[in-house]
Amino acid sequence: MEDCLLLDAGSGGRASQRLISQCFFRHFANPLLERMDDAALLTDIHGPLAMSTDSYTVTPLIFPGGSIGSLAVHGTVNDVAMLGARPRYLSCAFILEEGLSLETLERITADMAAAAREAGVHIVTGDTKVVPRGACDKIFINTTGIGEVFANPVPSGHSARPGDAVLVSGAMGDHGLTVMGSREGLSFLTDVASDSAPLNHMIEDILQSAEEVHVLRDPTRGGLATTLNEIAEQSQVGILLEETAIPVHEAVRNGCSFLGLDPLYLANEGKCICIVPEDKAEAALEAMRRSPYGKEATRVGTVTEGKAQVSLQTRIGGRRLLGMLEGAQLPRIC
Amino acid sequence: MEDCLLLDAGSGGRASQRLISQCFFRHFANPLLERMDDAALLTDIHGPLAMSTDSYTVTPLIFPGGSIGSLAVHGTVNDVAMLGARPRYLSCAFILEEGLSLETLERITADMAAAAREAGVHIVTGDTKVVPRGACDKIFINTTGIGEVFANPVPSGHSARPGDAVLVSGAMGDHGLTVMGSREGLSFLTDVASDSAPLNHMIEDILQSAEEVHVLRDPTRGGLATTLNEIAEQSQVGILLEETAIPVHEAVRNGCSFLGLDPLYLANEGKCICIVPEDKAEAALEAMRRSPYGKEATRVGTVTEGKAQVSLQTRIGGRRLLGMLEGAQLPRIC
Numbered sequence: 182m183e184d185c186l187l188l189d190a191g192s193g194g195r196a197s198q199r200l201i202s203q204c205f206f207r208h209f210a211n212p213l214l215e216r217m218d219d220a221a222l223l224t225d226i227h228g229p230l231a232m233s234t235d236s237y238t239v240t241p242l243i244f245p246g247g248s249i250g251s252l253a254v255h256g257t258v259n260d261v262a263m264l265g266a267r268p269r270y271l272s273c274a275f276i277l278e279e280g281l282s283l284e285t286l287e288r289i290t291a292d293m294a295a296a297a298r299e300a301g302v303h304i305v306t307g308d309t310k311v312v313p314r315g316a317c318d319k320i321f322i323n324t325t326g327i328g329e330v331f332a333n334p335v336p337s338g339h340s341a342r343p344g345d346a347v348l349v350s351g352a353m354g355d356h357g358l359t360v361m362g363s364r365e366g367l368s369f370l371t372d373v374a375s376d377s378a379p380l381n382h383m384i385e386d387i388l389q390s391a392e393e394v395h396v397l398r399d400p401t402r403g404g405l406a407t408t409l410n411e412i413a414e415q416s417q418v419g420i421l422l423e424e425t426a427i428p429v430h431e432a433v434r435n436g437c438s439f440l441g442l443d444p445l446y447l448a449n450e451g452k453c454i455c456i457v458p459e460d461k462a463e464a465a466l467e468a469m470r471r472s473p474y475g476k477e478a479t480r481v482g483t484v485t486e487g488k489a490q491v492s493l494q495t496r497i498g499g500r501r502l503l504g505m506l507e508g509a510q511l512p513r514i515c
Numbered sequence: 516m517e518d519c520l521l522l523d524a525g526s527g528g529r530a531s532q533r534l535i536s537q538c539f540f541r542h543f544a545n546p547l548l549e550r551m552d553d554a555a556l557l558t559d560i561h562g563p564l565a566m567s568t569d570s571y572t573v574t575p576l577i578f579p580g581g582s583i584g585s586l587a588v589h590g591t592v593n594d595v596a597m598l599g600a601r602p603r604y605l606s607c608a609f610i611l612e613e614g615l616s617l618e619t620l621e622r623i624t625a626d627m628a629a630a631a632r633e634a635g636v637h638i639v640t641g642d643t644k645v646v647p648r649g650a651c652d653k654i655f656i657n658t659t660g661i662g663e664v665f666a667n668p669v670p671s672g673h674s675a676r677p678g679d680a681v682l683v684s685g686a687m688g689d690h691g692l693t694v695m696g697s698r699e700g701l702s703f704l705t706d707v708a709s710d711s712a713p714l715n716h717m718i719e720d721i722l723q724s725a726e727e728v729h730v731l732r733d734p735t736r737g738g739l740a741t742t743l744n745e746i747a748e749q750s751q752v753g754i755l756l757e758e759t760a761i762p763v764h765e766a767v768r769n770g771c772s773f774l775g776l777d778p779l780y781l782a783n784e785g786k787c788i789c790i791v792p793e794d795k796a797e798a799a800l801e802a803m804r805r806s807p808y809g810k811e812a813t814r815v816g817t818v819t820e821g822k823a824q825v826s827l828q829t830r831i832g833g834r835r836l837l838g839m840l841e842g843a844q845l846p847r848i849c
Binding site: 187188189191192193194195196197198216217218219220221222223224225226227228229230231232233234235236238240259260261263264266270272273274275276305306307308310311312313315316317318321323325326327328330335337338339397398399401402403407411415448505506507508512513 | 521522523525526527528529530531532550551552553554555556557558559560561562563564565566567568569570572574593594595597598600604606607608609610639640641642644645646647649650651652655657659660661662664669671672673731732733735736737741745749782839840841842846847
């Protein structure tokens with residue numbers, strides 16, 4: 182292989198075939214993908230299905246705790262899982278900039294393959310476009326996932342009920358702060374790493390253990406505060422959070438306070454919000470804590486009657502409204 | 516709405532919600548999409564499934580006969596259909612450049628919605644990223660489609676057999692030449708327009724009428740010659756084409772001869788290659804001709820024993836090998 186990607190690799194001809202077989206097939210190896218028909222044939226998947234898509238444009242491409250490759254698998258696997266589904270298959274579409282280092286592409290492809298293996302999903306169909314220098318920033322990846330829904334009822338942002346317990350699977354803000362620190366070269370942020378992780382196995386355990394789960398959502402762009410606001414609106418309920426109960430890692434708290442950021446609005450890529458009836462809260466928390474990705478799971482609040490808004494019981498005993506993120510704290514976080 | 520897209524619209528907060536509801540929901544309107552959970556819940560789809568993905572980066576965004584919006588629906592719908600499947604659902608992920616004209620985005624979204632309606636598919640889940648100026652070229656769209664496979668056996672590039680008839684549903688090269696002409700402002704190319712079209716209804720008719728269809732492929736990037744080479748390799752057969760039988764519109768032939776291009780290597784976005792047993796050829800051609808997109812359907816060659824290669828019986832009686840496209844004739848054609 183050449184050192185840098187040439188425009189020809191997106192032509193659909195021999196040069197495309199070489200890139201596909203030498204890089205993508207080698208890492209993603211599976212017989213469904215290798216058929217090379219216009220679409221993948223999936224004979225062993227049964228509805229109801231969950232389907233979700235995300236394009237990943239994160240910069241830098243590689244950051245502490247992950248890369249655009251692992252993120253592109255985790256993000257979509259998690260979105261599918263949040264519907265109470267077992268993620269099964271992913272599509273993967275690359276938009277690559279002419280001149281991209283093939284070593285970087287190889288590293289990112291290997292990260293995707295490793296993440297897919299851990300999550301137990303197969304990448305079965307793909308697409309590669311190469312655009313001229315300056316037409317995109319190095320590499321964008323789209324993944325679309327489908328999975329088999331097994332939860333009944335299906336968790337939804339519309340299903341929170343007054344009295345429900347609001348749980349999170351761990352600390353908030355690690356991914357957002359890591360990407361920002363890594364992009365800006367903030368050397369004082371040495372103790373932070375992205376939480377990017379596949380949550381599907383943990384989700385399956387939560388659903389089996391707690392039996393009745395009203396809401397599952399992952400607080401990505403906009404963070405915990407924005408996602409809870411969406412749920413409050415969808416379900417037409419209030420949500421009351423205990424500030425002291427929300428887990429935030431020391432390094433993230435310090436970094437945020439230095440930079441004037443609020444960790445409750447920072448993106449997470451390996452956390453879930455889980456809203457369950459009060460009497461299922463303990464079972465759900467225990468299931469989370471059994472997972473390597475839920476060790477710091479905890480209860481952070483309660484669903485209440487009344488106006489669709491999120492309130493925070495503060496450290497010093499007051500109450501303040503936690504609005505939805507208005508604009509961008511930081512673009513290209515995922 | 517403002518006139519130009521702001522970075523905030525990709526934040527995941529209120530500004531994102533406004534773009535989604537004012538533009539995407541308005542055009543794509545359907546209850547599955549509007550649930551706004553992390554994934555779409557699809558309760559009425561049954562396997563076996565076909566799944567296909569494509570990212571669209573075509574420039575210019577709007578060209579005679581279509582736009583990146585209609586193309587993004589047709590391309591993926593056709594790929595799913597080529598597996599002998601009924602396309603049902605699409606995901607849609609936008610990567611948008613800060614500063615993009617909202618009027619352009621609206622026009623493209625409307626084109627997607629119209630194309631989806633004609634094809635009978637629903638856009639059920641989506642994603643919107645906004646990247647800073649210069650990080651992408653205006654707008655890239657990924658669509659991923661799933662459909663229900665009804666053909667039995669399932670058509671595949673691996674299934675061509677010696678003696679089969681090779682059919683095409685119409686003239687070659689219109690899309691590729693149109694995009695090139697439109698990009699370069701070639702004023703003498705006035706009589707060409709993209710053939711971009713949804714082929715799923717025609718495909719369904721072909722499969723029902725011809726009963727046994729060995730191969731269905733759409734000759735997009737790399738054109739007829741490259742796609743037939745892929746089939747020859749996959750099936751380990753020869754393919755012999757009659758040059759005089761291959762339909763090429765007069766304006767495309769003239770444009771290609773002026774520009775030194777070969778229409779057999781130019782992309783098509785509304786055509787299919789159909790390989791069937793000799794005794795099914797008439798039924799398949801009749802089905803194609805019943806469709807508004809197959810009026811010029813015709814037989815162009817025969818599958819032969821022997822080496823996996825494509826040969827052309829030329830106008831003057833000789834034979835020449837038609838190789839696979841090596842590099843790029845033209846980047847960003849789709």
